[in-house]
Amino acid sequence: MRETHDREELQAQKPSVFLSRRQFIQLGMAGLGAAWAGTFVQARLFPAQRSSQEAVPVSFPLSELPVGATKTVTFAGVPVIVVRTAVSLKAFSLVCTHLGCLVQWQPGSMEFYCPCHDGRFDQFGEVIAGPPPVPLEEITVTVDGDRVVVGEAV
């Protein structure tokens, strides 16, 4: 009787080989944090590079982009959106800086939305929600006479 009682006490003190729920959650959170940190570091160390041969400026008539409108073009093999507001003309790569999905312009909220992981960027490409580690890549855009030029260095 006493021997059985001692064995039960020993088993109660012996740590389980299985993770407790708390340990499992902590391990999962640590894994997610490590994945996020890895993505951030990768985006900082290895930004998307384009060869200068591919980066030929793209132009189109200014009349195709009235105030409040957007136009999507392909620059250096990447989809780029040009956004014209009453006060600005900006162009951004539509490639999400998290894992490379394509973001969508939402004119109602004036935001970019990435459906892959609910990433959100404001109209200036800055991250406002979700996992993207850095802003959208801004592309140079100018107006030359009656034409909009995307990708030409100023």
Ligand code: FES
């Ligand atoms: S790829 Fe855009 S939020 Fe993950």
